[in-house]
Amino acid sequence: MNPLLNEDEQAARAAARTMAAEAFSVGAATPEAIGAAAASVTAADGVQSNLHMTLAVEEIARVAPAAGAAVGSVAAAALVLREAGQEPNGLAVCVGGGSVSADESGVAGTSEPVPAAQYADRFIVIGDDAVWMAAGAATSADLDGLAGSGLARVEVSSGEQIGGADLAQLGRAVLRLQQSAVAVGISAAAQDAALTAIADAKESGGAPDRSQAVQWALADIATEAEAARVATWHSACADTTDQGSAMALVLATDAAAKAVRLAAKIGGVESAAAGGRMAELQRDAKLVELLGGGAAAQLGTIADALLPDVPRA
Amino acid sequence: MDWKLTADQSMIREMVREFADAEIAPHAAEWDRRKEFPSATFEQLGELGLFGMVVPEEWGGAGLDGTAYCLALEELGRVDASTCVAISVTNSVYCAPVNKFGTDAQKDRWLRPCASGQWLGAFCLSEPDAGSDAAGLTTRAERRGDDYVLNGSKAWITSGEVCGAMLVFAVSGEVAGKPEFSAFIVPREHDGVAIIHREEKMGLRSSCTNQVGFEDCVLSSDHLLGNEGDGLKIALDSLDGGRAGIAAQSVGIAQGAFDVAHSYLQERDAFGGPIGRFEGLRHELGRMAAEIRAGRLLYLRAATLRDRGLRNTRQAAIAKLHASEASNRIAYQAVQMHGGYGYVTDYDVERFYRDARVTTIYEGTSEIQRLVIARAVLQSATGA
Incomplete structure (x- = not known):
């Protein structure tokens, strides 16, 4: 049993941290930067690529959640394409949910909002039992949060089937995993922001780090983030079932929502400053919590696996 | 990463x-009702090698790593937290420190019998x-010639009478x-x-929890573990090891509560079918399962760090805080x-509900875990 990163994985994480700082720390992410980042984090093979994706997306999201979401979306699609034996040309994203139907007979409908969809030239539609490469038209989702991530709904109309139930299951898992990684990155960003707020207050003569309320809030942020992180890593490496990836996503989005709330309390009223880091993180965490059907969808997925002989009422 | x-x-x-x-x-339920320490079962547990799991075989132990030890605790906690806590204490805060800080003579006399299953x-x-x-401790060990004389009393001592x-x-x-401890x-x-x-x-009614008194208890110097003044270091090191174990016990209790709830949702009919078909209960069950998984992964991570000889203070505190609090939520929901x-x-x-309650209290309350974690986060720029 070795639930610790090995040397290669630590190096990959460090490289992603450097890349995040260089490519995404200032301004909106460009499609070129998103594509390049996604290509680099999906360069590894097999299980390794799932883990590398989560490590890199967490680090990017820690610096810029919107960029993390966009890179994760493109990287997840690249992993699905590779598994389907398709050439990773252009910039693809996975879509699903909403009114989309995708089965053996065809594909149609409008998807839920997906990061990077505005920049994509190909759409991979994940159905229950089939995966399609489809043509589509993206429409800006105009949601509050993840600004600059290229979030859009996609109307899909026609295409070719590239996989069956197994690929669909993998697609759902990697989509959840990249979303989990974004959420873990937001938790880490919230912790960073709280530590910055504490440091700023100390420079002004305060001593918030001696406040027990602040200490406990920091501890809770770190604890929830760590729980989400190990669940995400574990799912990436050892459990890409619907149940495993849904557990990671529930834990990660719950942790992110709690982390930004506690970090905002530590920062005080400045946390509500329009356009400020804390306010942005709160919006991003809320949106990540809601994308992909939200916690209710994930909990339903877990319960279906736990109670296979008891159908939902 | 290999899981x-x-x-x-x-x-x-x-x-x-x-x-x-x-x-x-x-x-387990009958032992709990009668508040009966199951001596015969503990003899069997000793024969299985569960008293000194991480003690090297040369000292009578099983020579396993801390991860195996935590896995064993989870399995015991899943059925009976009372049995689990006595095994936890004897392994992590008696055998482990005596093995780590004791001389060969001390190990031969006071580790071998315990690790080989003769006593707890x-x-x-x-x-x-x-x-x-710890600064408030008053039990004293006065030097008298070559001996020490202990006076005072100790509370909440698991297995004190056995x-x-x-x-x-x-x-x-x-x-x-400042007081110096030994x-x-x-x-x-x-x-x-x-x-x-x-x-x-x-809860934990079939485990013995005692107050123990020391009155002019004369100890020769070969009873001193480590050097004079090493007490705090030994205690804190023992607790770092113990916390991952209590996290594992907490996960076990949570798993036990989850298992009975999982069965009940399928057995109990209401409104024309099993209650497990209702979305509200299904979602709660899903959340319970996710929290158990997180707790298990956290204690495994903390134990692995320690197995590698790395300090795990923060990770063990995180594992204990998360797993013990989750255990209480899960038992409540069950x-x-x-x-x-x-x-x-x-x-x-x-x-399970009664037994879960103490996990946020012993071997460092949740409040103490938060202080330990916060200190580590504040000392580290990244905290990750």
């Missing part, structure tokens, strides 16, 4: 699981008026105006040692799912 268990880890988990299901689970060990740090605040020896922490001097190995039958009383507890039947003793879920 597979080693052959030894899988073997110990299977062995303990089988024993727990066959020899402990059928009797105990850990005496807390006092009636001082627990987490152990063979205990590790006792006492003030042995003063440095720069650790002593004290046989239970030693002159001057008295079991004052047994606590009446909410009772709720049972409705009225969760409130009576017909189902094990009531026992």
Whole structure:
């Protein structure tokens, strides 16, 4: 049993941290930067690529959640394409949910909002039992949060089937995993922001780090983030079932929502400053919590696996 | 990153699981009702090598790693937290420190019998008026010639009345105006040692929790563990190891509560079918499962760090805080799912609920864990 990163994985994480700082720390992410980042984090093979994706997306999201979401979306699609034996040309994203139907007979409908969809030239539609490469038209989702991530709904109309139930299951898992990684990155960003707020207050003569309320809030942020992180890593490496990836996503989005709330309390009223880091993180965490059907969808997925002989009422 | 268990880890988990299901689970409720320490079962547990799991074989132990030890605790906690806590204490805060800090002569005399299953060990740090605040401890060890004389009393001592020896922490001097602590190995039958009383507890009722008194208890210097003044270091190191174990125990209790709730949702009919078909309960069950998984992964991570000889203070505190708090939430929810039947003793879920409660209290309360974690986060720029 070795639930610790090995040397290669630590190096990959460090490289992603450097890349995040260089490519995404200032301004909106460009499609070129998103594509390049996604290509680099999906360069590894097999299980390794799932883990590398989560490590890199967490680090990017820690610096810029919107960029993390966009890179994760493109990287997840690249992993699905590779598994389907398709050439990773252009910039693809996975879509699903909403009114989309995708089965053996065809594909149609409008998807839920997906990061990077505005920049994509190909759409991979994940159905229950089939995966399609489809043509589509993206429409800006105009949601509050993840600004600059290229979030859009996609109307899909026609295409070719590239996989069956197994690929669909993998697609759902990697989509959840990249979303989990974004959420873990937001938790880490919230912790960073709280530590910055504490440091700023100390420079002004305060001593918030001696406040027990602040200490406990920091501890809770770190604890929830760590729980989400190990669940995400574990799912990436050892459990890409619907149940495993849904557990990671529930834990990660719950942790992110709690982390930004506690970090905002530590920062005080400045946390509500329009356009400020804390306010942005709160919006991003809320949106990540809601994308992909939200916690209710994930909990339903877990319960279906736990109670296979008891159908939902 | 490899999440597979080693052959030894899988073997110990299977062995303990089988024993727990066959020899402990059928009797745990009755032991709890009668507040009966199951001596015969502990003899079997000792024969299985569960008293000194991380102690090298040369000293009578099983020579396993801390991860295997935690997996065993989870399996015991899943059926009976009372049995689990006695095994936890004897392994993590008696055998481990004696193995780490003891001389060969001390190990031969006071580790080998425990590790080989002849008797249990105990850990005496807390006092009636001082627990987490070590500076408030008043039990004293006065030097008298070549001997030490212990006076004072210790509280919340798991297995006090049934152990063979205990590790006792006492003030042995003063440095720069602050008390200096030392650790002593004290046989239970030693002159001057008295079991004052047994606590009446909410949970863990078949484990013995005692107040232990020391009155002019004369110990030769070969009872001193480590050097004079090493007591705090030994205590804190022991607790770092113990916290991952309590996290594992917490996960076990949570898993036990989850298992009975999972069965009940499928068995109990209401409004024309099993109650497990209702979305609200299904979602709660899903959340319980996710929290159990997180707790398990956290304790495995903390244990692995320690197995590699790395400091795991922050990770062990995180594992204990998360797992113990989650265990209480899960046991609460499991009772709720049972409705009225969760409130009576017909189902094990009531026992799991009572047993879970202490996990956020002993071996460092949740509040102390938060302070430990916060200190680590503030010391680290990244905290990740």
